[in-house]
Amino acid sequence: MTGTQPPIADYGLVGDTRTAALVSSTGAIDWFCVPRFDGEPLFGRLVGGAPAGTFRLGPVGPAPVAERRYNPHTATLVTTWQVGEARLTLTEGMVADVAGRLLPTTLLVRRLSAQGTAVDAAVEFDPRHGERHRRPRVRDRREAVVCEWGSLAMSLACGPRLSVVPGEPTTVTISPGTPVTFVLAVAQREPLVHVDPAAAWDLLAGDEAGWRAWAAEIDESLPFRDAVVRSLLTLRLLTYSPSNAPVAAPTTSLPEDPGGVRNWDYRYVWPRDASIGVAAFLGAGKAQEARGFLGWLLYASRLQRPRLPSLLTLNGRHVPRERERVDWPGYAGSVPVRFGNGAADQHQLDGYGWVIDAAWVLVQAGRRLYGETWRTMRAFADLVAQRWSEPDAGIWEIRGGPAQLVHSKLMAWLALDRALQIADTHRVRPAQRTRWTVARDAIAAEVRERGFDPAKASYTRDYGSTELDAALLLLPVIGLDDPDSPRVHGTIAAIRDELSAGGPLLFRYPPGRDGLPGPEGAFLPCSFWLVQALAGTGRLDEAVAMFQELLDRASPLGLYAEEMDPATGLHLGNYPQTLTHAALIQAALAIREAGAG
Numbered sequence: 001m002t003g004t005q006p007p008i009a010d011y012g013l014v015g016d017t018r019t020a021a022l023v024s025s026t027g028a029i030d031w032f033c034v035p036r037f038d039g040e041p042l043f044g045r046l047v048g049g050a051p052a053g054t055f056r057l058g059p060v061g062p063a064p065v066a067e068r069r070y071n072p073h074t075a076t077l078v079t080t081w082q083v084g085e086a087r088l089t090l091t092e093g094m095v096a097d098v099a100g101r102l103l104p105t106t107l108l109v110r111r112l113s114a115q116g117t118a119v120d121a122a123v124e125f126d127p128r129h130g131e132r133h134r135r136p137r138v139r140d141r142r143e144a145v146v147c148e149w150g151s152l153a154m155s156l157a158c159g160p161r162l163s164v165v166p167g168e169p170t171t172v173t174i175s176p177g178t179p180v181t182f183v184l185a186v187a188q189r190e191p192l193v194h195v196d197p198a199a200a201w202d203l204l205a206g207d208e209a210g211w212r213a214w215a216a217e218i219d220e221s222l223p224f225r226d227a228v229v230r231s232l233l234t235l236r237l238l239t240y241s242p243s244n245a246p247v248a249a250p251t252t253s254l255p256e257d258p259g260g261v262r263n264w265d266y267r268y269v270w271p272r273d274a275s276i277g278v279a280a281f282l283g284a285g286k287a288q289e290a291r292g293f294l295g296w297l298l299y300a301s302r303l304q305r306p307r308l309p310s311l312l313t314l315n316g317r318h319v320p321r322e323r324e325r326v327d328w329p330g331y332a333g334s335v336p337v338r339f340g341n342g343a344a345d346q347h348q349l350d351g352y353g354w355v356i357d358a359a360w361v362l363v364q365a366g367r368r369l370y371g372e373t374w375r376t377m378r379a380f381a382d383l384v385a386q387r388w389s390e391p392d393a394g395i396w397e398i399r400g401g402p403a404q405l406v407h408s409k410l411m412a413w414l415a416l417d418r419a420l421q422i423a424d425t426h427r428v429r430p431a432q433r434t435r436w437t438v439a440r441d442a443i444a445a446e447v448r449e450r451g452f453d454p455a456k457a458s459y460t461r462d463y464g465s466t467e468l469d470a471a472l473l474l475l476p477v478i479g480l481d482d483p484d485s486p487r488v489h490g491t492i493a494a495i496r497d498e499l500s501a502g503g504p505l506l507f508r509y510p511p512g513r514d515g516l517p518g519p520e521g522a523f524l525p526c527s528f529w530l531v532q533a534l535a536g537t538g539r540l541d542e543a544v545a546m547f548q549e550l551l552d553r554a555s556p557l558g559l560y561a562e563e564m565d566p567a568t569g570l571h572l573g574n575y576p577q578t579l580t581h582a583a584l585i586q587a588a589l590a591i592r593e594a595g596a597g
Contacts, residue, residue, distance in 0.1 A: 004332070005046075005331060005332055006024045006025065006026070007570055007571065008254055008331075008561055008570070008571045008572065008573075008575050009555035009556070009559070009561065009570065009571040009575070010024050010025050010555075010556075011023060011024055011030070011031075011046075011555075011559075011575065012024075012025075012068070012070075012077045012079075012557050012559070013075075013077075013234065013237060013250070013557075013559060013576055014075060014076075014077050014092055014093050014094050014108070015075065015094055015096075015237040015238070015250070016094035016095060016096040016098075016106065016107070016237075017096050017236065017237060017239055017240065017241035018035070018036050018037075018105060018106065018240060018241060018242065019032070019033055019034055019035065019036050019037055019039065019094075019106060019250075020032075020037065020094075020237060020238070020250040021043070021094070021108065022046060022250070022251065022575075023077060023079075023092065025065050025068060025079060026056060026058050027056050027057045027058030027059075027079060027090050028045070028054050028055070028056035028058070028124070029043050029054060029055040029056070030043060030044075030045040030046040030054050031043060031044060031045075031046040031047075031250070031251055032044075032055070033250070033267070034106055034152070034154075034186045034188065035105060035106060035186060035188045036240060036314060037238075037240060037247045037250050037267045037314065038247070038267040038268060038313060038314060040129055040130040040131070041053075041128075041129075041130070042127045042128070042129055042154065042186075043055050043126075043127060043128075044128065044133070046251070046254070046331060047251075047252065047253045047254070047328060047329075047330050047331045047334075047337050048128075048133065048328045048329070048337070049328065049329040051128065051133045052128055052133050052328070053126045053127050053128035053133065054124060054126055055124065055125050055126070055127070055184070056122060056123070056124040057090055057110055057112055057121060057122070057123060057124075057182065058079075058081065058088070058090060058121065058122060059081050059083050059088055059119070059120075059121060059122065060120045060121065060122045060171055063081040063082060063083045063088070064081065064082050065079060065080070065081055065082075066080045066081060066082040066087060067079075067080045068080070068556060068557065069557070070230070070557060070558075071208060072212075073211060073212050073215035073216070073229055073233070074093075074207075074208040074211040074212060074215075074233075075093055075094070075096070075207070075208075075211055075233060075237055076091060076092070076093040076204065076207075076208050076211075077091070077092050077093060077557075078090070078091050083119045084117075085116050085117060086114055086115060086116035086117040086118070086119045087114065087115040087116055087119075088112065088113075088114055088119045088121060088174060089112070089113045089114070089115070090110060090111070090112055091110070091111045091113070092108070092109065092110040092111070093108075093109060093204050093207065093208070094106070094107060094108050094109070095107040095109065095200070095203045095204060095207050096207055096210070096211075096241075097206070097207055097210055102193055103193060103195065103203070104185040104186060104187055104192065104193045104195065105186070105187070105190075106184075106185065106186035106187075107183070107184070107185055107186075107195060107200065107203070108183070108184040108185075109181065109182075109183055109184075109197075109200045109201060109203070109204040110181070110182045110183075110184075111179050111180065111181045111182070111201060112172075112174050112179060112180050112182075113174065113176075113179035113180075114174040114175060114176050114179075115176055116176065117176070118173050118174065118175045118176070119173070119174050120171050120172070120173055120174075121171065121172050121173075121174050121180075122169060122170075122171060123162070123164060123169065123170045123171070123172055123182075124169045125156060125164050125166055125167075126166060126167045127147055127154060127166060129149045129152065130149075131325055131328075131339065134149055135166075135167065136148055136149055136154070136166060137149070138165075138166055140163075141155075143155075143157055143194050143196075144156055144157035144183075144185075144194055145157075145164055145165070145166065146192070147166055151188055151189045152186070152187075152188045153186070153187050153188075153192040154184065154185065154186045154187075154192075155183075155184070155185045155192055155194055156182060156183070156184055157182070157183045157185075157194060157195070157196070157197055157200075158180060158181070158182055158183075158197060159180070159181045159183075159196065159197030159198055160178070160180060162180065181197035181198070181200065181201050182197070183195055183196075183197050183200040211233065214233075214236070215229050215232075215233065217285060217286070218232060218284050218285055218286065219283075219284050219285040221592060222284060222588055222589070222592060223544075223588055223591050223592050223595070224547065224548075224551065224588050224591075227551050227554070227558060227584070227588070228284065228584070228585055228588045230558040230559075231280075231558075231581040231582075231584045231585050232280070232281070232284055232286070232581075232585060234559060234576055234578075234581050235277055235280065235281070235289075235578060235581055235582060235585075236289065238250060238576070238578050239277075239289070239292070240269075240314045242314075243296050243299070243300075243314055243315060243316070244289075244292030244293055244295055244296040245269045245274070245293075245296045245300070245312075245314045245315075245316070246269060246273065246274045246277050246293065246578055247266070247267055247268065247269060247314065247578065248266040248267070248268060248269065248270050248273055248311075248574070248577070248578050248579065249266035249267065249562070249573075249574035249575060249576065249577050249578060250267060250574075250576075251266060251267070251574045251575060252264070252265035252266065252267055252337065252338060252339060252574070253265065253328075253330060253331065253334065253336075253337040253338050253574075254331050254334075254561070254572075254573055254574045254575055255330070255331055255332065255334035255572060255573070256520045256521060256562070256563050256572050256573045257334070257518040257519055257520055257521075257572070258331070258332045258333075258334055258572070259332060259333050259334055259518075260334060260517065260518035260519075261334075261335070261336065261516065261517060261518065262334075262516060262518060262520055263330065263331075263334050263335070263336065263337060263338055264338060264341060264343075264574070265322070265338050265339055265340055265341050266341075266574040266577075268311045268312065268313055268314070268319050268341060268344075269296075269300070269311060269312050269313070269314060270310065270311045270351075270579075271297060271300075271308060271309075271310075271311075271312070271351050271354065271355050272310075272348070272350065272351050272354045272355075272395065273578050273579045273582065274293045274296075274297070274358075274578075275293070275351075275354035275355050275357065275358035276354065276358075276579065276582040276583065276586065277289075277290075277293060277578065277582045278290040278293050278294070278358035278361055278362070279357075279358065279361045279586060279589075280582045280585035280586055280589070282361055282362065282365055283585070283586070283589040284585065284589075287362075287365070287367065290358075290361070290362060291362065291367070293358070294358065294359065294362070294373055296316070297355065297376070298372055298373060298376055299316050300312050300315075300316025301316070301376065302316075303316075305376060305379055306376075306379035306380055306382060306383040307383065308351050308352055308355060308380060308383075309344065310343055310344060310346050310347075310348040310351060310393070310397070311341060311343060311344050312344075318344060319340060319341050319344035320339070320340035320341075321340050321342070322338055322339075322340040322341055322342035323338070323339055323340055324336035324337065324338055325337045325338075325339065342399070343393070343397040346392075346393035346397060347390075347392045347393060347402065348392055348393050348394065348395065348397070348408070349384070349387070349388065349390075349392040349394075349405075349408040349409075349411065349412050350392075350394065350395050350407060350408045350411035350412075350471075351411075352380045352381075352383065352384045352411070352412065352415040353384075353410075353411030353412060353413075353414035353415040353418075354411065355377075355380060355415075356377050356380055356381060356414070356415045356418045356419050356422075357414055357415070357418045359373065359374075359377050359418070359422060360418035360421055360422055363421075363422050363425065363426075368425070368426070369422070369426060374422070374426050374427075377419060377422065378419065378428065378432065380415065380419075381415055381416055381419035381432075381436055382432065382435070382436075384412050384415045384416055384439070385416060385435050385436055385438075385439035388409065388412040388416075388439060388442075388443055389446075390402075391403050391404050391405075392405065392408050394407060394408050395407055395408070395411075395471050396471075396508060396509065396514070398514050398515060399514070399515055399516065400514075400515045403462045404450075404462050404463040405461065405462050405469070406447060406451035406459050406460060406461060406462060406463070406469065406472065407461075407469055407471040407472055407474075409443055409446065409447045409451065410447060410472070410474070410475070410478050410480055411478075412443055413440055413443040413444055413447070413478070413480050414478050414479070414480075416436045416437075416439055416440035416443070417440055417479065417480075419436055420433065420436050420437060420440065423436075444480055447459070447480065448487075450463040450464070451463055452487065453465075453466055456468075456490070456494050457486065457487070457490030457491075457493075457494065458472075458487075458490050458491040458493075458494035458495070459472050459475070459487065459491045461509060467509065467510050467513065468494055468495050468498050468499055468509070468510070469495075469508070469509050470495055470499050470506050470507065470508045470509065470523065470526035470529065470530075471508065471526070471529075472491050472495060473491075473492060473495060473526065473529040473530050473532070473533045474529060474532075474533070475487075475488045475491055475492075475533070476488055476492075476532075476533050476536035476537050477532065477536060477590075483536050483537050483538075484537065484538070488537065489537060492530070492533050492534070492537065495530075496530065498510075499526075501521075501522035501566040502522075502566045503549060503566075504527050504530070504531075504546045504549040504550050504553075505522035505524075505527055505564060505566050506522055506523065506526040506527055506530060507520075507522055507523065507526075508523035508526050520563060520572075521563035521564050521565045521566065521572040521573070522563060522564050522565075522566050523562065523563055524550075524560055524561070524562060524563060524564055524577070524580045524583075525562075525577075525579045525580050525582075525583040527546070527550055528547075528550065528580070528583035528584050528586065528587040529583060529587075530546065531543045531546050531547045531550070531587040531590070531591070532583075532586055532587045532590040534546065535587070535590035535591050535593070535594040536590055536593075536594065538594070540591065540594045540595060543587075543590070543591055543594065544591060547587055547588070547591060550584070553569060555571060555576075559575065559576040559581075560575075560576060560577055560580040560581060560584070561573045561574065561575040561576065561577055561580070562574055562575070562577040562579065562580060
């Protein structure tokens with residue numbers, strides 16, 4: 001990599017539902033954690049600079065990208081460069097299905113091939129482990145070069161055989177008809193299994209067939225189906241399959257403000273984001289994935305129930321304390337680089353609404369909740385009925401004191417309303433039903449009185465404020481007010497006007513009002529929530545037009561970060577972002593529903 005760092009949206013995602021790698025259009029894997037999403041990085045140049053390591057396969061010199069795409073409805077990434085009269089192609093992916101076979105849990109397959117004439121390709125293999133960029137102990141075996149760091153081992157095999165020395169770039173000539181396949185295997189606290197490159201290539205082909213079969217089951221009636229399928233594939237890749245926990249993003253510290261301090265670790269699970277994914281998967285016909293999250297939630301919440309943590313690790317544990325690595329240069333000089341997340345201890349009332357609504361979505365689809373699932377939802381509803389009047393940190397995790405946030409109250413109302421609807425078909429004690437009903441009605445009365453500004457004809461960010469909050473775009477689907485009511489229409493209009501960042505983009509709240517220095521970008525999930533709101537209030541043509549505008553702002557590979565710079569269109573923040581892709585799917589589902597109506 002030369003010059004400035006590639007834009008965030010330049011990176012493609014390859015993964016195996018346990019971990020993931022980000023690959024630039026130069027063929028460089030600049031972010032790759034093992035053995036799972038929140039593990040230590042092996043290649044960390046994305047935010048750690050050159051000493052953090054990379055794994056690049058690509059042209060020796062500058063060469064334009066002729067084509068870059070995923071094989072249709074798969075997780076296999078293909079990059080082709082024009083090198084003079086020839087073309088050099090890198091095809092790569094990770095093997096997701098390793099069950100029942102003697103295979104490493106992490107198996108990355110990368111193949112270089114040439115068309116036209118022979119092409120010289122660069123191989124830069126420089127693994128560095130952990131926050132201190134530790135070099136490996138290297139052993140060169142007949143079948144592979146092996147790198148070791150205590151209980152962690154990694155091997156790189158090449159077919160045909162090629163001598164690769166970690167940390168020393170080399171050149172290989174790729175001839176037409178004679179591709180070179182690189183196989184990276186990783187093991188931690190288990191035997192390192194070597195896989196022959198030809199066999200690994202066949203495994204990747206088999207994995208592709210599995211992804212195509214998975215995608216073929218997605219509802220054919222979905223509008224903008226290709227974009228929705230890519231988002232569903234992305235959500236599936238970001239779901240940690242051993243526990244069914246969806247990680248918010250596979251990265252840490254990609255900046256919301258390049259050069260600034262808005263850099264957070266997103267390699268954890270927000271129950272809120274995951275709950276939105278339940279509705280997304282179920283609406284697309286993927287019931288197994290929807291049920292998987294609720295199964296994880298039962299396990300993850302068991303230690304703190306009925307309290308619902310704002311975020312958890314992939315195994316349902318408390319997220320590590322937030323710490324800063326001031327010696328890491330950060331992406332585009334954005335420091336500090338953070339590991340762990342300080343929002344883990346916040347009280348976020350809205351999370352209960354998202355989770356109980358996810359359970360209600362399953363019930364609506366005709367699927368009865370398991371006994372333990374319903375007991376958990378009842379406990380959450382009881383806590384909401386008890387604590388709804390307290391201030392909280394809210395959906396945006398402002399690093400300040402709690403407040404009486406209107407969106408949080410709306411989601412508390414949603415939690416109790418959905419619990420009451422589930423109770424129509426599931427056992428509940430009469431006293432419990434009465435408690436939920438009284439609290440739900442009290443929330444509605446208070447929000448209508450204290451959370452609405454008649455002068456703006458809009459609900460506001462918090463009680464007594466005149467500021468707006470784009471999360472209130474969810475009003476039409478929450479149901480506290482009728483979608484056709486003047487209050488709902490007025491709130492949508494006010495947010496669209498006052499929080500506009502230009503075109504289809506929105507700020508999530510008034511810029512500069514979160515206690516942190518520097519600006520942030522437009523928040524992409526909010527734009528998809530606006531599409532959903534427009535579709536849900538009868539403005540289908542506007543919703544479709546805005547959805548198309550947002551699709552035009554995707555990365556070249558159809559991926560989205562959390563935010564976007566309104567001036568430049570550059571993607572900002574951790575990437576790819578589960579919440580954005582889930583919101584995209586929900587917007588498409590809303591368009592389908594509005595069209596069907």
